[in-house]
Amino acid sequence: MEKTGCLVVGGGPAGMMLGLLLARAGVKVTVLEKHADFLRDFRGDTVHPSTVRLIDELGLGEEFRRLPQSRLKSVVLPVPGGPPVTLGDFESLRPPYNYIAMMPQWDFLNFLAAAAAEEPGFTLLMRHTVTGLVRDGGRVRGVHVKRPDGTSVDLLAELVVATDGRHSALRAAAGLALTDFPVPFDTWWFRLPRHPEEAGEIAGLIPALGPGEALVALTRTDYYQIAYLAPKGADARIRAEGVDGFRRRIAALRPDLADRVDAIRALDDLHWLDVRLDRLHSWHINGLLCIGDAAHAMSPAGGVGINLAIQDAVATADLLAPALLRGRVTSADLRKVERRRRPPTVVVQTAQRLMHRTVFGPVMAGKRTKIPGAVLFVARRVPAVRRIMPRLIGFGPRPEHAPGFARRPAARPQPQP
Known part of the structure; x- marks a missing residue:
């Protein structure tokens, strides 16, 4: 049996970011991804200001800005027979974090994988499918894995982190209870x-x-x-x-x-x-932690799912790296991650549920075919809304910064025209 410090199951934004951060802390970390590459279309393509800032803190800003990308600077609502209304102006945020970067997710994931590969403790295993949990004495000790050649192996670790998405196989295997919220x-x-x-x-x-x-x-x-x-x-x-x-x-x-x-x-x-909005009652059991969509599937309303998942990864690395380096992660350590990240998750999901009830629900029921007049009135008459919404979408209710151990020096980013 092979053993590592941390097994991260799922090579999405949260999994790849967590792997990079833990490797920079000196933790031996392995990321398992079931696909042969990251080339899946129509995944979330948004990189939010908090993530762009994080990338700068990691010393990777210059390489990131060389990637093909476009910039979402505002959210504008068309008004039949009248001028469009700006609902959110990202350029009102402080430069250089005053936009959402739009790029294919596979480019972003390849970028993170390349940065993580420079760390000696990082391993990325593609075409490795997790089929179950390895348990011993009431604790998760690792995972059962099917390798590309069809053979199976047990990989052991001090901690398993599930970042395998809204249909998480590890979440199901752990028997973690879930609350579903209606989505229209x-x-x-x-x-x-x-x-x-x-x-x-x-x-x-x-x-x-x-x-x-x-x-x-x-x-x-x-x-x-x-x-x-x-x-639905x-x-x-x-x-x-x-x-x-x-x-x-x-x-x-x-x-x-x-x-x-x-x-x-x-x-x-x-x-x-299949749009889902749900949240685990508890994000962990002994030896296993769920973060990102595996812990809280998000609606596409507001486009904040990737942002929230990456911030989960940052908090996880910050709080658990010391315990992983000691070689002993307790349930109390895992509770610290959940306590830190549950409140912002609840805030964002509550906002999404409100959007479902007031905007999407009436549209799907055929009761509304235009932007609500109240929304247009507020957007026109209350300038603060055009600044508050970008802040909430771009950074979230509790933005995370790169831990000190993960930071690398780089040239200070320049404001963009």
């Missing part, structure tokens, strides 16, 4: 081409509402990344309508894109997301 919609992601001459700020976000449906388009350099929202449970009905029916839905919501809906060649081009 699911999402279907796809792309449509964008013509070079078309106006629109790169990374701009444009919503459109219809009776019982909605669409959000993110403007990219040469395409639109689009989320179509329909009532509608997937079978939508697929029964066929690709022509789906094209008609999109053309009705965005007539300006009707000339290119044929780019949706088949329903297989749609990536369905």
Whole structure:
């Protein structure tokens, strides 16, 4: 049996960040990822200001800014027959952290993996699928793993951290109880081409509402990344309508894109997301900790899931690195992580539940087909809202900083034009 200090199961943003931070602390850490690479489309592509600041604190800002990316600087609501209304202005934040970086998640994960690979205690094992927990004397001691060649092995560790997402296999194996909160919609992601001459700020976000449906388009350099929202449970009905029916839905919501809906060649081009909002009653058992979506699946409302997961990883590394270096992590140590990260999680999820009830729920029920007048009034008349919302989305209610042991010197980032 092989043994390490910490096993991180899941190579998403939380898992890769945790692996990097613990390795910089001198902990021997192994990250297990079941896929052969990070190339999965329509994962969260947002890197929030708190994460950009964290990357600078780690001394990686120069390399990060060289990655292909665009910048979301504001959230603007279109108003039929009138000028658009700015709901949130990220440029009101203090530079250089006054934007959300938009980039393919695989680029971000490869970036983190490359930085972690420079640390002698870091190991990344791709195509390694965790099939269960190794237990001994009431404590999790490691995981059962299926290797790329089909053989199995037990990997042992002082601590196992589950960062394997909203359908966490380790969470289920541990028998951790979960509270589900109602969500009124699911999402279907796809792309449509964008013509070079078309106006629109790169990374701009444009919503459109219809009776019982909605669409959000993110403007990219040469395409639109689009989320179509329909009532939860509608997937079978939508697929029964066929690709022509789906094209008609999109053309009705965005007539300006009707000339290119044929780019949706088949329903297989749609990536369905079963939107969930849930939270574990307890994030840990002896020897196992869940963080990120494994502990609290987030709605895409506000786009804050990645931000929250990475902050979980920072707090986990900060609080547990000393215990891991000593070779003994107790349940009391794991409770410290949960106590630190549960309150901001509750705040964010409460805000998302409010958005579900007041905005998404009425739209999905066919009771609303335009932005609520109260929202437009506040956005127009209360300038502070345009500053508060970016702060909450960009940094969260309890932003985390890089632990001292993980920081590396680098040139101070310059404000961006």
